[in-house]
Amino acid sequence: MGQYATSQTSMPRTSPILEMTTTSNDGGTHLLCSDCFVDEGLRLDAYKHGLEKEGDCPNCKSPNGRKLTKDHIKALAWRFFVSGTTVRGAYGGAPVIQFNEYHYGKSDISPSQWLKGDIKLIEDAAKIGFFHYGPRLWMVGEVEPLKDLEDPEKRSQIIARVLKEYPERTLAKDSAFYRLRVGPRQPADPSEYDSPPTELAGKGRLDSVSFPVLYGSQDIDICIHECRATAEDEVFVATLKPQRDMRLLDLTHVLKEDVTEFESLDMAIHMLFLARSHSYEISRAIALSAKDAGFDGVIYPSFFSLIRTGGRPFETAYGLSLRRFHPQAEEYGRAFTIPNFALFGRPIEKRSVSVHCINRLVLTQIGYVGHFGPVVY
Ligand SMILES: [Zn+2]
Incomplete structure (x- = not known):
């Protein structure tokens, strides 16, 4: 049975994928630069990730652009054309465009006029071709246990499997975690940091009508995202400890x-x-069943895991899920998953959790980091 440490840092996790893509050897030859591109999004992204080196670009002769090796160009192509065309469905998501070396010279995408020259440059430099990707259907939610969970008739069978196949963990006595409140009426009152009153329960991912849940996390930044806090809000954070x-x-x-x-x-x-x-109807049913099975709560992946860690949804290599086939699948899954806690009932009122400390939280910066993609393809 695993235990959560009493102090977890909120440092971003390292990305196994980034390590994988930066360790190949492309000889380090500069092939293009950020000034080579007409598309503004490609130009800015290439500038952000390219190398600051003296000398003229071998392609456009500009001395000012940031230089790109073959690896840089492939990474740029992945961000702009694959990640930049990823569409989310009700469940899952998939890119509309992919590229590989087999499609070199056989590209079949229809980009904006201003992108045509840029694409030719990328394809010739990296020896790749872009094509319309027919996603494997599991990527857009064609997953049998998920479809059974959506079906009220079959839901309970799958939930029984969830209770049996997922492990139990201990949130150890005195291990700290956080709960944020935006605009509490009496910020210094510990009871403000309990689950909402029972009559207000039933709006979130895991609470149901007359079944309140205390949501918390060991990652303060995740708490801020989950609360949708903005710089104008009065925000307070309680440090909680199980008794x-x-x-x-x-x-x-x-x-x-x-x-x-x-x-x-x-x-x-x-x-x-x-x-x-x-999807909340399903996650609420799982929470209720876990309570009936005697659990104090669940650990669940934050909806904001991907934004916080820089992970990408349902990443695949040749149509196989890296989450499942990555040599270090477990580390991979963990690197992109931030655990949140949902504790059942009103644990502060029940004295199973105590308020160790309350602080005001002053937000000085709320940042978004992004990249670009094409508008048509
Ligand atoms: Zn150039």
């Missing part, structure tokens, strides 16, 4: 399974917690 070991069902665990993505319970749960409010 006894709490039994939690860990839904952030990467299940080891011997099935395809189409049959994967792991993929179903992963997609469920990255989906929007249309």
Whole structure:
């Protein structure tokens, strides 16, 4: 049985994918520069990631652009054309465009007029071709256990599997975690940081009518995102500590399974917690069943995990899910998943959790980091 440390940092996790893409050897030859591009998004992205080196660009002869090696160009192509065309469905998501070396010289996409020359430069420099990608259907939610969860008739069978196959973790007595409140009426009153009153329950991902849930996290930045706090809000953060070991069902665990993505319970749960409010009916049913099975709460992946860690939804290599086939699948899953806690009932009132400290939180910066994509393809 695993335990959560008493102090977790909120440093961004390192990305196994970034490590994978930066360790190939492309000889370091500069092929293009940021000034080569007409498309403003490509130019800005190339400038951000390119190398500051003296000398003229071998392509456009500009001395001022940031230089790009073959690896830089492939990474630029991935961000702009693959990530930049990723479309989310009710569950899952998939890019509209992909590229690989087999499609070099056989590109079939129809970009804006101003992108045509840029695409030719990228394709010739990196020896790749862009094509319309027909996603494997599991990527857009064609996952049997997920479809069964959506079906009220079959839901309970899958939930029984969830309770059996996901591990139990202990949130150890005295391990600190946080709960944020935006505009509490009496910020110094510890009871402000309990779950909402029972009559108000039933609006969130895991609470139901007359079943309140206390949402908390060991990552303060995630709390800020989850609260949708803005710089104008009065925000307070309570540091909470369990008064006894709490039994939690860990839904952030990467299940080891011997099935395809189409049959994967792991993929179903992963997609469920990255989906929007249309999925709450299912996650609430899981929470109620976990309570009936004697758990004090669940650990679940934050909806904002991907934004916070820089992960990308449902990343694949050759149509296989990296979450499942990455050599370090477990580390991979963990690197892109931020665990949140949902503790059942009103644990502060019940004295199973105490308020250790309350602070005002002054937001000085709320940042978005992004990249560009094409408008038509
Ligand atoms: Zn150039």
